[in-house]
Amino acid sequence: MTDSSAPADPRPRSALPLLVAILALIVAGGALWVSYGNATKLAASKEHAAVAPPSDPAIEQIKETLSSLQQAVRGIQADQQRQAERVGDVQQGISIGCDPTEGLSTTGRAKVALGSTERAQHAG
DSSP states (O other), X not given: OOOXXXXXXXXXXXXXXXXXXXXXXXXXXXXXXXXXXXXXXXXXXXXXXXXXXXXXXXXXXXXXXXXHHHHHHHHHHHHHHHHHHHHHHHHHHHHTTOOTTTTOOHHHHHHHHHHHHHHHHHHO
């Protein structure tokens, strides 16, 4: 007949493997969700960095003005250098007794003559 001490199901079921499987699925899903969130943030930050903000017309105008000023300053510095060289040449010519207007244009001679006339008037 039937033995009442023998279980009806020869394999007793345990809930532990099922719980471990569910827990593993939850952990894997959480890891995927976190990695997707980080990848989305990283892509958004790269996209934001790649897109330059529209330039302000006032900033562009300031840049152009600064560039023009820099060129003007370079031109002035070059003119100053040339004038310093001319003054040095004239001073050297005067010190060795040469005509200081030699090699100057007509306008340059007139300026030197005007300067020497003014010096003579102040001295007298």
